[in-house]
Amino acid sequence: MWIYEKKLEYPIKIKNPNPRMAKYIISQYGGPDGELAASLRYLSQRFSMVTPQAKATLNDIGTEELAHLEMIGTMVKQLTEKASVEELEKAGLGAYYTDHDRAVYPVSASGTPFTAAYLQSKGDPITDLYEDMAAEQKARSTYEYLIQLADDPDVIDPLRFLREREVVHFQRFGEALRLVQDYLGDRKRVSMRMPDRKR
Amino acid sequence: MDRDEMLRALTAMDFYLVDMALYLNTHPDDTEALARYNAIINEANALRESYEQQYGPLYSFRSGSAAPWQWINDPWPWQAQFNFTLGGDDK
Numbered sequence: 646m647w648i649y650e651k652k653l654e655y656p657i658k659i660k661n662p663n664p665r666m667a668k669y670i671i672s673q674y675g676g677p678d679g680e681l682a683a684s685l686r687y688l689s690q691r692f693s694m695v696t697p698q699a700k701a702t703l704n705d706i707g708t709e710e711l712a713h714l715e716m717i718g719t720m721v722k723q724l725t726e727k728a729s730v731e732e733l734e735k736a737g738l739g740a741y742y743t744d745h746d747r748a749v750y751p752v753s754a755s756g757t758p759f760t761a762a763y764l765q766s767k768g769d770p771i772t773d774l775y776e777d778m779a780a781e782q783k784a785r786s787t788y789e790y791l792i793q794l795a796d797d798p799d800v801i802d803p804l805r806f807l808r809e810r811e812v813v814h815f816q817r818f819g820e821a822l823r824l825v826q827d828y829l830g831d832r833k834r835v836s837m838r839m840p841d842r843k844r
Numbered sequence: 845m846d847r848d849e850m851l852r853a854l855t856a857m858d859f860y861l862v863d864m865a866l867y868l869n870t871h872p873d874d875t876e877a878l879a880r881y882n883a884i885i886n887e888a889n890a891l892r893e894s895y896e897q898q899y900g901p902l903y904s905f906r907s908g909s910a911a912p913w914q915w916i917n918d919p920w921p922w923q924a925q926f927n928f929t930l931g932g933d934d935k
Contacts, residue, residue: 656851658927
């Protein structure tokens with residue numbers, strides 16, 4: 646069950662339209678290292694996670710990623726809503742406009758629609774937590790590239806906030822991994838888990 | 845406090861709680877952190893109550909409403925006019 650909270654995790658108030666930045670930032674909505682993939686990854690993996698600490702970590706970070714998805718959608722909306730069709734087209738959004746007008750749709754920066762192939766849910770808690778730590782690093786890198794592409798403080802500020810959250814999440818997943826390794830025993834650190842027995 | 849100031853304070857407290865809750869998930873025995881968490885929960889609850897009385901419900905199916913049903917009222921969080929500017933003065 647989820648409860649919607651009618652406010653953003655971090656405020657977004659962009660004064661100047663910038664469809665060029667919208668085209669890049671939308672990758673964190675529906676791209677390979679975006680917030681939708683992150684949220685679905687963690688909220689799916691939690692069903693097979695072990696230890697109270699790691700279950701809570703996946704549940705709560707997966708939930709926070711939904712708040713980040715909302716922030717990214719908000720940025721795309723505010724960056725495009727006052728742009729003319731000519732400006733959208735000049736920014737490389739002519740094809741996007743053809744299919745979606747200024748609506749927010751989950752695609753990558755290059756226009757590839759979202760796919761569940763961006764994420765895994767492997768059933769092995771160690772495997773999943775390593776994927777999660779890698780995912781946080783990939784998202785951090787993406788936010789750094791977006792910050793490099795941006796020049797408006799109204800845009801850079803929330804991107805920096807989101808980048809910092811990736812760093813914190815990486816830290817928490819690292820702690821969860823250590824706790825799960827302790828729980829499963831040292832054998833898990835270096836070897837594979839015992840395969841399911843055939844019945 | 846006006847609406848923007850209240851929303852700014854609430855956003856700051858709620859962020860503290862989001863971040864602290866993640867920390868507590870992997871440090872459940874840190875009683876000092878837990879005490880700070882509980883203190884901010886109480887402070888945020890009080891502020892949330894006074895915000896909701898003046899500006900309407902914040903939570904789907906957990907907040908009461910004056911008549912007519914206020915949940916549908918604009919602005920929504922994705923609209924620029926919903927949000928406050930950080931630092932106060934317009935950049």
